[in-house]
Amino acid sequence: MAKLSDKLSNLFGVGTVKSRDLTRLELTTLQDILFDFPFRYDDLSRAVKISAVLPGQKITIQGTIRSMTTRRSQRSARLQVTEGIVEDDSGAIKVIWFHQGFLTKILKPGLVVSLGGKADDQYGLSLVNPVYEVLGKARVAKQTGRIMPIYRLTGGLTQKFRRSLVEQALVAGNKLPDWLPARIIKEQKLTSLHHAVAALHFPANEEDRLDASKRIKFDEFFLHQLLHAKTRRELKSQLAPAVPFNEEAVKKAVSKLPFILTGAQKKAIWNIIKDMNRPEPMNRLLEGDVGSGKTVVAALVAFNAAQDGWQTSILAPTEILAEQHAQSLGKLYGDKITVALYTRTKRRLGSKEVSKAQLLSALRNGQAEVAVGTHALLTGDVLFDRLGLIVVDEQHRFGVRQRQALKDKKGSADGIPHLLSMTATPIPRSLALVLYGDLDRSILDEYPAGRKRIVTSVVEPGEANEVYDHMKREIALGRQIFVVCPLIEESDALGANSVNEVYNEFVSGPFSGYRVKMLHGRMKTAEKDEVMRSFANGEAEILISTTVVEVGVDVPNATIMYVEGAERFGLAQLHQLRGRVGRGTDQSYCYLHATDKLSGLAAERLRALQNSENGFELAELDLKLRGPGNIFGTEQSGFERFKMGTMQDIDLMAAAKDYAKEVLDESPNLDLFPTVKNRLEDYLLEVHFE
Ligand code: ADP
Numbered sequence: 155m156a157k158l159s160d161k162l163s164n165l166f167g168v169g170t171v172k173s174r175d176l177t178r179l180e181l182t183t184l185q186d187i188l189f190d191f192p193f194r195y196d197d198l199s200r201a202v203k204i205s206a207v208l209p210g211q212k213i214t215i216q217g218t219i220r221s222m223t224t225r226r227s228q229r230s231a232r233l234q235v236t237e238g239i240v241e242d243d244s245g246a247i248k249v250i251w252f253h254q255g256f257l258t259k260i261l262k263p264g265l266v267v268s269l270g271g272k273a274d275d276q277y278g279l280s281l282v283n284p285v286y287e288v289l290g291k292a293r294v295a296k297q298t299g300r301i302m303p304i305y306r307l308t309g310g311l312t313q314k315f316r317r318s319l320v321e322q323a324l325v326a327g328n329k330l331p332d333w334l335p336a337r338i339i340k341e342q343k344l345t346s347l348h349h350a351v352a353a354l355h356f357p358a359n360e361e362d363r364l365d366a367s368k369r370i371k372f373d374e375f376f377l378h379q380l381l382h383a384k385t386r387r388e389l390k391s392q393l394a395p396a397v398p399f400n401e402e403a404v405k406k407a408v409s410k411l412p413f414i415l416t417g418a419q420k421k422a423i424w425n426i427i428k429d430m431n432r433p434e435p436m437n438r439l440l441e442g443d444v445g446s447g448k449t450v451v452a453a454l455v456a457f458n459a460a461q462d463g464w465q466t467s468i469l470a471p472t473e474i475l476a477e478q479h480a481q482s483l484g485k486l487y488g489d490k491i492t493v494a495l496y497t498r499t500k501r502r503l504g505s506k507e508v509s510k511a512q513l514l515s516a517l518r519n520g521q522a523e524v525a526v527g528t529h530a531l532l533t534g535d536v537l538f539d540r541l542g543l544i545v546v547d548e549q550h551r552f553g554v555r556q557r558q559a560l561k562d563k564k565g566s567a568d569g570i571p572h573l574l575s576m577t578a579t580p581i582p583r584s585l586a587l588v589l590y591g592d593l594d595r596s597i598l599d600e601y602p603a604g605r606k607r608i609v610t611s612v613v614e615p616g617e618a619n620e621v622y623d624h625m626k627r628e629i630a631l632g633r634q635i636f637v638v639c640p641l642i643e644e645s646d647a648l649g650a651n652s653v654n655e656v657y658n659e660f661v662s663g664p665f666s667g668y669r670v671k672m673l674h675g676r677m678k679t680a681e682k683d684e685v686m687r688s689f690a691n692g693e694a695e696i697l698i699s700t701t702v703v704e705v706g707v708d709v710p711n712a713t714i715m716y717v718e719g720a721e722r723f724g725l726a727q728l729h730q731l732r733g734r735v736g737r738g739t740d741q742s743y744c745y746l747h748a749t750d751k752l753s754g755l756a757a758e759r760l761r762a763l764q765n766s767e768n769g770f771e772l773a774e775l776d777l778k779l780r781g782p783g784n785i786f787g788t789e790q791s792g793f794e795r796f797k798m799g800t801m802q803d804i805d806l807m808a809a810a811k812d813y814a815k816e817v818l819d820e821s822p823n824l825d826l827f828p829t830v831k832n833r834l835e836d837y838l839l840e841v842h843f844e
């Protein structure tokens with residue numbers, strides 16, 4: 155009998171071509187098949203008598219084929235039409251397939267078939283392109299007559315073939331062990347793992363499917379929370395350098411700043427310094443709107459650490475952001491601190507370009523006190539002298555595990571480095587407790603004085619022309635424009651389509667003759683960096699992009715943020731986009747262009763942006779209006795790691811979190827829960843490759 159670990163390529167009926175196609179979907183074993191769930195379903199469970207078929211319905215019929223013919227269409231010779239008549243004891247109906255002439259060889263008159271699909275009356279009442287299945291003696295339909303799973307396909311793969319693999323996998327996975335403690339299953343009213351997996355592929359009905367997906371979501375959340383909590387506990391038991399507060403030096407540095415710190419900044423700095431003073435690893439999140447002044451907080455705590463010989467490494471999500479950080483830190487520090495920049499293409503020590511070898515040695519011997527870079531800083535041959543603090547800007551993924559990996563890089567420091575994560579994503583309290591409950595948080599909810607209000611307006615569909623005129627006036631004054639596009643559909647997760655469309659519309663119409671650049675997720679990192687850099691250098695007037703610009707590149711010369719399809723974004727996200735402008739001294743504007751006529755709710759949401767400049771307030775409002783699913787862009791929530799779980803399932807996540815705590819309290823090394831321990835070990839391997 156087949157086992158779940160069996161390779162698909164060894165199965166009967168899977169040749170090299172199919173095997174290659176499956177590999178492209180990252181499916182190599184029956185186990186993979188079992189856990190690659192349908193991305194949607196086609197409900198063909200309504201079986202009806204032929205006489206009861208009505209146009210527009212999705213149904214399944216069973217009957218005998220009376221005739222089958224294939225011909226060219228009268229309207230277009232290129233169109234091949236196969237037409238059949240199928241009859242049951244109540245009547246007969248026409249069935250039409252396009253471009254499937256081979257069916258006359260399969261669906262011979264006299265055979266009993268089950269057909270599932272949509273009834274149509276465009277060609278007289280008929281079923282058009284239905285799924286077909288020849289029934290054996292038992293007349294049991296498998297491919298029709300129920301809720302049909304629809305899977306990802308590529309190359310020559312078909313739904314039928316994928317389903318047949320799933321059936322084999324379900325047989326092989328017959329005794330899928332349930333690893334969750336029975337008490338949790340009972341209290342949470344979860345179905346067994348085996349039933350859940352089977353029902354996700356072939357649900358008996360909608361309720362069955364929902365129960366099944368709840369179980370799978372719970373498993374994902376529980377593992378995630380367990381791993382998180384366990385690593386956190388292990389981390390807590392480790393040492394970190396106790397960095398003294400060098401009060402005098404810090405006070406002096408503060409007094410030399412070109413501005414006065416806000417109360418929120420002072421409080422954050424003080425909390426971080428206190429954390430770092432203890433010999434246990436700090437794990438703190440610094441939250442604050444774009445422009446709330448997070449950089450100077452990081453700069454000052456790094457400065458304090460440097461007084462005692464501790465190095466700080468600051469990680470930015472992109473090369474250009476790393477460069478900007480290095481630049482602004484250089485300005486803040488003057489010659490007090492040596493800042494190093496290390497990215498794929500740039501190595502700088504202070505204001506000097508240096509070779510890679512020189513830079514590595516400056517990190518190694520401690521000459522570089524603050525090192526700014528991308529993830530390159532954590533790879534390969536980089537070694538520090540005494541790394542005491544890691545600051546991570548806008549990278550929610552950087553967590554406890556990556557920090558463990560740094561142990562080898564930190565040089566002679568005691569224990570592992572402290573961690574400060576920074577984010578501009580405003581996270582409502584209720585969500586933060588579940589998502590980051592084990593992090594200490596500092597919030598910059600006070601804005602530096604003298605910030606200009608960004609004038610925000612909602613633009614109704616069809617009213618964009620006035621905005622285009624305003625853009626042209628700003629460009630004439632030498633200013634620049636951001637245009638941000640939404641993702642059109644889920645499958646277009648990189649947003650290339652919408653960016654391309656708007657780009658073509660702009661350059662062929664209102665902005666022909668202007669310098670317009672575009673940026674989207676389908677471009678290579680180096681290419682993206684290049685576009686961003688050239689826009690920041692003023693080499694284009696308009697930048698059209700997906701939300702990649704959301705993460706903080708500073709272009710002080712940009713004065714208009716124009717958001718296409720604004721109704722599709724979360725308020726907090728729009729607020730962050732708005733923060734991309736207004737960074738210079740000029741009055742800036744944010745236009746929210748709705749591409750669809752706004753419903754009352756959508757209008758209310760967008761108007762909220764006109765009236766509020768507080769990211770937290772907006773995030774709370776969005777949470778209330780639309781639920782937790784829309785607060786972040788998908789990349790930001792951390793939820794993209796889950797196969798099924800979404801932000802809407804935050805309550806289930808909260809429950810999973812409580813259980814993870816209970817289980818670990820009862821058995822910190824999980825020895826009392828051997829099946830959980832095993833599953834967690836597998837999960838660790840899975841996430842290791844993220
Ligand atoms: P973000 O939180 O988005 O990273 P930055 O740290 O880049 O914000 O700060 C935005 C701007 O505000 C910078 O030019 C910085 O020098 C300035 N700034 C920071 N703190 C203050 C303050 N307390 N008063 C005035 N300006 C400040």
Ligand code: MG
Nearest residue numbers: 448449547706
């Ligand atoms: Mg910043």
